Amino acid sequence: DHLWSSTAVERRVETNEPIQVGSRINAVDKFLGRRIESVFEVTEHEPNRRSGIRFVSGPIRAEGSYTLEPMDGATRFRWTLDAAPGLGGLYLGRVTDPVVTWIFRRRLQRDLRQLKSVLEAQSAPS
Numbered sequence: 001d002h003l004w005s006s007t008a009v010e011r012r013v014e015t016n017e018p019i020q021v022g023s024r025i026n027a028v029d030k031f032l033g034r035r036i037e038s039v040f041e042v043t044e045h046e047p048n049r050r051s052g053i054r055f056v057s058g059p060i061r062a063e064g065s066y067t068l069e070p071m072d073g074a075t076r077f078r079w080t081l082d083a084a085p086g087l088g089g090l091y092l093g094r095v096t097d098p099v100v101t102w103i104f105r106r107r108l109q110r111d112l113r114q115l116k117s118v119l120e121a122q123s124a125p126s
Contacts, residue, residue, distance in 0.1 A: 004115035006107055007031045021045050024056070032103065036060065077112065 001008035010028040013019060023042040028035065038058025044065065045051050052065035062083035069076045 003118045005111050006114075007111075009035070019045060025053075027058075031107075032100070077115070079108075079112075 001011050007029040008027070009030050010026070012026045014024045014026065017023070019025075019042055021042055021044060023045075025040055025042070027038050027040060029038075030036070036059060038055050038060055040053040040055045043052040043054050043063070048068060050065060050067040052063070054063045055061060060083065062081055064079070064081040066077060066079045069078070
């Protein structure tokens, strides 16, 4: 996350084992000036194909997943986040939801461009 996510401040897996279903990750993010501490649990994990998480503590109540799909010599990355309005209630719910959603989507678009750059740089021949 540190290589591509603009909100990620810290990520720490609670055990020394490889990430798997049931793994818990302590996360610190910064979004819209707020420091957000949470724990999420891996709910599904197929390396290089898909992964899912559920926030189990902290102010955000959400579930998310990503999938990687081969597509015409490239890879399609799909990311979903199912959260209550206001990013799971963190930002005043329905009152601010349109603004928070707009800002979050813009930031995510920048982050995904950064992820693409990181992955392409890692796969480029040396």
